[in-house]
Amino acid sequence: MSRIDPILAFYSMHLPGAVLKNSFLIAECPFCHEQGKGGVKRLLVVFANPESHFYGYYRCLHRCTPGGFPLHFARQSRLSLSLAPGFDPDRDYAIAKINYPTKNINNEIISFHDKLTADLIIRFAAMGISKAVLEEMRIGFNGRYLVYPYFQEDGNCYAAHCVHPYQPDDTFWHGNEEFSAPSFRIFNLQEIMRCENGSLIVVEGEDNLLTLKQLGLPSIALVSAADFVNLESERLAWIKTLFVCVSKNPESETAARDFAGRLGFKVRMIRWPDSAPKQYCLTKMAAELGNDFQKAVFRLIREAKSFSPFSSPEREFLQFEEQLKLESGESHAAMRSGFAKLDTALGGMHGINIMGGLPKAGKSCFFIQIASEMARRKIPVIYYDFENGRQKIYQRILCRLSRLSVEQIKIGELNEEERARLQAGKVELQRLLPWFWVVTDRKLSPELMRSHIDFLRHQTNADCIMVVIDSLHKLPFKDFAERRTGIDAWLRQLESLRDLFNASFLVISELTRREDGQYDQQPQLGAFKGSGDIEYSADNAMVLLPQWDPFNREPAELRCNDLWLVASREHSPGLVASYQLDYPYWGFNEK
Missing domain, CATH: 3.90.580.10 (Zinc finger, CHC2-type domain)
Structure with missing residues (x-):
């Protein structure tokens, strides 16, 4: 053995x-x-x-x-x-750090206990608390108030909490005022030392503790939940597991959570059933359940959840199942770009998709088209723009929807059929705007982006959301000198938002120039500018390369770009498709 x-x-x-x-x-x-x-x-x-x-x-x-x-x-x-198992010779106990006075109220406590009346004993019996427990805890009566003695670590009592038996808000402290200070308001304080290397239950209210003492369970009590703030973590340093049980009300539960946050993993929260009424507590449960009280308490202890930085295995599995359902549902399938070959190559617009390209290659135009088409299908889109401005974005969408050039729309010299197309385009633009939000705030922060995403998901009651960033290198940084680390920090934030809100991202990135000032025509991951983290953060990294000479005066409608997938977590790299400029309507056609 x-x-x-x-x-x-x-x-x-x-x-x-x-x-x-x-x-x-x-x-x-x-x-x-x-x-x-x-x-x-x-x-x-x-x-x-x-x-x-x-x-x-x-x-x-x-x-x-x-x-x-x-x-x-x-x-x-x-x-x-x-x-004894668990002995540690290096432990420093706090008892020697307190100077206790020579005078105590031990004899008064004995006399108060002798004054307990039959009516009061019956009162406690209704909560399942026996006369033997009252004697063990030396609960007394001074003729009008119940007396709860607060014995200190040296075994003596210097102050007692006096509570009216039928008016619990009518209370005062008797004895040495120094020992009625908040830091000494721990009922059954000596239990802490007795439970070294073991478990202990913390409750609010002395009577709640008495119900646990009746069951033979180790526990301490605070006068109220407000006293949790005064319970120092150092006092509980040698307790292995700490159960916390408070009354069912928002104030007590908040105080208990704050306390658990300070102590961390060793705390396990005892939670009341959802069906329990407000202000429910151990004494009420004992009076209600009678002989079944012990069974109910041990069940609550077994079900108590640890205050952990990790979610429970049950919650993890439920979230896994929910994500599986989401990924096989209509909302997930609807996250498409509108370009058949691109959707096939990437399996739809999911995760963090970063696209680099040469200047004037049409990156913004490409993403505006994808984003507006998704909004037309009632997929919420937030377009963070630091390049073009809100007016140009709406203008380009209207051009594509109405099949009219910017000049035609601005000059207004249209025939009847063109006016009809313009009106239909405006109606369609107005219809998609509740799903398409353009943000040009150059003071954007991760916290603000988080609130935008959270708001729009709730506003549209959507399971998925698309976020476009134009562009990664123009996101706000505290200091231009910190640009590299700032970009990497933003990528970490995008990963967090992706996982938290099931958000997808389309992100435009700049490419790096060669020493001769030109851009490399070879599509590769190393061409991205200013961040070594793109290869780790991006679910898909793409490069849009023009197959036309910017100095050649060939007709714009003949210009064609190749889109390459250069890195992906789940898909094979290679040429995705070629896209011909839909001139002058600010769009692309997939060849």
Whole structure:
């Protein structure tokens, strides 16, 4: 046994005759000084289920002494602490750092306890709290108020919380004012030391703690949830797992979450069922469930969720299933560019798609066409423009929709058929604008982009969204000298937004010039300018190369660009297609 289970081996060695039964190690209590009536042995039990968070916790069934974990057992048995599992000789305990006064109110606490009336005992019994627990915790009565003694780590009581039994808001503190300060308002404080290397439950309200003491569970209580802010994490440094249980109300739950945020992974939040009413708490559950209270509490403890930076396995699987459904649904399939060969090569417009190209190659025109066509199909689009301006973007969309040139629209000398096309184009443009938002704010930040995406997804009730950035190298940076690191930082943000909102991106990037000032005509990933992270961040990286000489006066309608896929996470690189300029309508036709 000692090789397999050091905790059970420790208890078995120091509890002669101990018997393992139903996940409990049972032995005669070595701390009881006399047997019970009729010579009945007083028993001590140890939680012996290794899967329980209270594994190794012991307690006397006759409440002769408070329970604890192995290190406390060693102290109480006057054993060398080095014999107890988990002993650390380098631990620095805080008890020696407090100067306790010579005067205490221990005798007053005894006299207050003796004044508990039958009516008050019945009041506690209605919450499942026995007279034995009241005696163990030395709960008293001063003639009008219940008296809850706040014993300190040295074993003495210097202040007590007095609460009207039927008007809980009517309270005051009795005793040394220094020990009624917020940092000392921990009811059953000594339990922290007893639970070293083990688990402990933190509740709000003394009566809630008493219900747990009735079940034999280790716990401390704060006067209210507002006192969580005063519970120092250093006090709980040696607690392995901390359960937090507060009343079901927004204030208490917020305070508990803030506390859990400070302590981190060791905290497990006990959550009430959705069906539980507001202000529900342990005392109300005990009064409601009676004999079933113990079973319900242990179920809540088993179901308590850790305050973890990771989502639960259940949530992970549900999100995985939801994403699978989304990727096989109509919204995902609708994320198409409108260019058949491009959609085939990329499997649709998903993830982060970065396209580089030579100046005046038509990059903006290409993406404006894709974005406006998606908006026509009621896919929400945000177009971040730092190149052309809102008016030019709308103007180019109108040209393509109406099949009229900019000059024709501006001059207005149109025949009847052209006027009809212009009017139809304006109607179509107006119809797509609720799905097509142009942003030209040069003070854009990742936080602002996040709010834009979140707003438009909710506004359109859409599962997917397209974000166009024209261009990557003109996104705002704090300092021009930080351009390289700024671009990489923006790419990290785009990855986060992609995963958080199921957002897709079309991003225009500049290409790098050669030493002779010219651009390389070879499509490759290394041609992208100013960022080594494009190859890691982009789901697809493309290069748009013109197959025409910018100094040649050949007709614009004969100009053709080749689009190359140079890197992809899931698709094969190569030539995607050739695109002929649809002159003078600011569009392209896929050849």
